[in-house]
Amino acid sequence: MEPDLFEEEDMGKRMLHEVRLFFIALQFFTRLPIPRWVGFDARWLAQAARYFPAVGLVVALITGVSYILATLLWPQPVAVLLSVVVGIWLTGAFHEDGFADTCDGFGGGTTPERVLDIMKDSRIGAYGAIGIMLMLALKVTALIALPPATVVAVLLIGHPLSRLCAVSLIWRMEYAKENGKAKPIADQMSGSEFGIAAIVVGVVMLIGMISGWMPLDGMIFGIVLAVSVSFWLARLFKRRIGGYTGDCLGAVQQLAEVAFYLGVLSAVSY
Numbered sequence: 001m002e003p004d005l006f007e008e009e010d011m012g013k014r015m016l017h018e019v020r021l022f023f024i025a026l027q028f029f030t031r032l033p034i035p036r037w038v039g040f041d042a043r044w045l046a047q048a049a050r051y052f053p054a055v056g057l058v059v060a061l062i063t064g065v066s067y068i069l070a071t072l073l074w075p076q077p078v079a080v081l082l083s084v085v086v087g088i089w090l091t092g093a094f095h096e097d098g099f100a101d102t103c104d105g106f107g108g109g110t111t112p113e114r115v116l117d118i119m120k121d122s123r124i125g126a127y128g129a130i131g132i133m134l135m136l137a138l139k140v141t142a143l144i145a146l147p148p149a150t151v152v153a154v155l156l157i158g159h160p161l162s163r164l165c166a167v168s169l170i171w172r173m174e175y176a177k178e179n180g181k182a183k184p185i186a187d188q189m190s191g192s193e194f195g196i197a198a199i200v201v202g203v204v205m206l207i208g209m210i211s212g213w214m215p216l217d218g219m220i221f222g223i224v225l226a227v228s229v230s231f232w233l234a235r236l237f238k239r240r241i242g243g244y245t246g247d248c249l250g251a252v253q254q255l256a257e258v259a260f261y262l263g264v265l266s267a268v269s270y
Helices: 002-029 042-071 076-091 094-108 112-120 126-145 148-172 191-211 216-241 246-269
Strands: none
Touching: 002 042, 042 076, 042 148, 042 191, 076 094, 076 126, 076 148, 094 112, 094 126, 094 246, 112 216, 126 148, 126 246, 148 191, 148 216, 148 246, 191 216, 216 246
């Protein structure tokens, strides 16, 4: 009996640790408050990256509810725009800022050192300003073009999937700087940790397929586009700066999200 009790205690501690890691990820990637009992240990940040897609699911749920409530008062274009605003506020524009910095760095830098220097600059340049405006316009336009009933389903899959694409860089690539805003989570991820991140996305997709939220071919095409964009960006980052940075993670998340929306839209439209 005693060994079983010890095993149950160890299992309980492991489960509590995983819950703590989820809340640490939620605190790091969003503005949402977390319970005080969670505590903090700097070593947990690197482990918390496995719950980045789960955080994306939380963001999707909140933005999806915001969209549904907004449709009760306003037309779909307004509801979509308000849901995007809610998502940006929830994340503190963390990923959008990374996308803009990546546009500036890779658009204006000609050497790895110069690219990284530009990306560290807090000021936004022409590449970043134009890039963020076009990316947000494309995101909003794609969501508006979808049938109203499909928008929430697309959000629920697109947010965690795009974050899994970003996590794949942590899993397979090296961090390109000695210091940076993503350095605390930049320890290389194990296959089992990536598997935990992938489970969240897999479960949401399975529910989506069973429930018929969206056309299966649209979901598949959206996944293919998101993964393809992420793979292309990973190769670009490797070639230009030898790895990834926190800004690169934001760029992958944003572009993979938009790519998924476009993939679903292509199936719905045709």
